[in-house]
Amino acid sequence: MSEANDSATALLPGEDALAAVRSGLIAWYEADHREYPWRETDDPYAILVSEIMSQQTQLGRVVSAWADFLDRWPTVEALADAPRGEVVSFWSSHSLGYNNRAKYLHEAATQIVTEYDGAFPETPDELQELMGVGPYTANAVASFAFNTGNAVVDTNVKRVLYRAFDVPDDDTVFEGVADELMPAGDSRVWNNAIMELGGVACEKTPRCDAAGCPWREWCHAYETGDFTAPDVPTQPSFEGSRRQFRGRVIETLGEYDELPLSKLGPRIRVDYGGDTGREWLEGLVSDLADDGLVERRERADETVVRLQS
Structure with a gap:
């Protein structure tokens, strides 16, 4: 030993x-025990969706979003076939936090279809080969879908x-x-x-x-009688955060084919201008473009933005 x-x-x-x-x-x-719908299934796709959604998101919000997501994309093949922009827009509209998780989930679905012929890997080590799936999520999916986890x-x-x-x-x-x-x-x-x-x-x-x-x-x-425990990191406030405005950009662009920055800014914050004006918005959009979530193009003297196709 x-x-x-x-x-x-x-x-x-x-x-x-x-x-x-x-x-x-x-x-x-x-x-x-608490009843959650993903506890009633051993479908690895449904469990993976629940695990990705549950990262830093309250479970009460996840329940309805999870059901809506599976109604829209009921199989891993359906998700892989979906435009990435639609998946990211769904994520933002359901207040599920970091939109990169939607991007990675879509890429993982594509991997499963193209590299694994639609069959999920079954062990934690194999599952970690999927995009955006770290040790914790891989172990959870292996445990709850296949009973092979640590x-x-x-x-x-x-x-x-x-x-x-x-x-x-x-x-x-x-x-x-x-x-x-x-x-x-x-x-x-x-x-x-x-x-x-x-x-x-x-x-x-x-x-x-x-x-x-x-x-x-x-x-x-x-x-x-000593109930002390390790400190738990405090989640930064979401209200007014950069995360919140990233989500608003994605949600707003989900309603339009494209928007110039001059029209996008006022749609995502009522106080658009000054320190939170054009330069601030360009930085926000640049970050989203670097993450592969939006596309930018120059038209005359204006930058136009749309969701990544």
């Missing part, structure tokens, strides 16, 4: 208690492990403990269950008794 595995094992209960920890969490999850380690899971088993705030140790804790071959139910525990019971303000946390018997924080 490696030194990392030795360290992880030392932080966990003994084998008999560990079996109870595992079975207790799975029973708690299966008895009652232990998921997100902010909620770190909080759970830190409190329950006094795991130090170290990513390598978190990953080692999470891997040792997960029952072999059960990544689908286990990863859903431990993320649910962090989402409804072991929140920043814990609800141990109210949520019936199944780990109270073994939990270090419950025993000591």
Whole structure:
């Protein structure tokens, strides 16, 4: 056994208690959990869409957007065939955050169709070959679609492990403990269950008794009353941010074939002008063009912009 595995094992209960920890969490999850439609499917395409949408977006907004997206592009082939500009415009109109995620999702769909004959890769390593799919998303899709994933380690899971088993705030140790804790071959139910525990019971303000946390018997924080946890990065304010105006550009261009900057500016902000005038807008559009989301062309003395086709 490696030194990392030795360290992880030392932080966990003994084998008999560990079996109870595992079975207790799975029973708690299966008895009652939040209902999300992507938890009711093992379709890797639908799960990939949900995972990409859920990145830094509240799940309440994702539910309706996910259903609308799949109504419009029900298969990976349909998404690959869609114009990229339409996909990006949909993303922006549903307030799903960074539009690059729509671009990458479209490119990943194209890869699956052209490089994999429409069949999804099934392991985390293979899934990471898709455009815009990082380790976390690859592992989530492998877990929930194919039951072939490793232990998921997100902010909620770190909080759970830190409190329950006094795991130090170290990513390598978190990953080692999470891997040792997960029952072999059960990544689908286990990863859903431990993320649910962090989402409804072991929140920043814990609800141990109210949520019936199944780990109270073994939990270090419950025993000591010390519910501190690793700091969670604060998401920058969206209102008035550059992200918000990037989204407004995409959404506005989705309504027109093209627009000159002089007409685009006033449509995305009522106070267009001065420090937030032509130079500011040109920088915004330049960034979007560099990301492959819009196209620019010069017409007479005016710059005209349209969505990337």
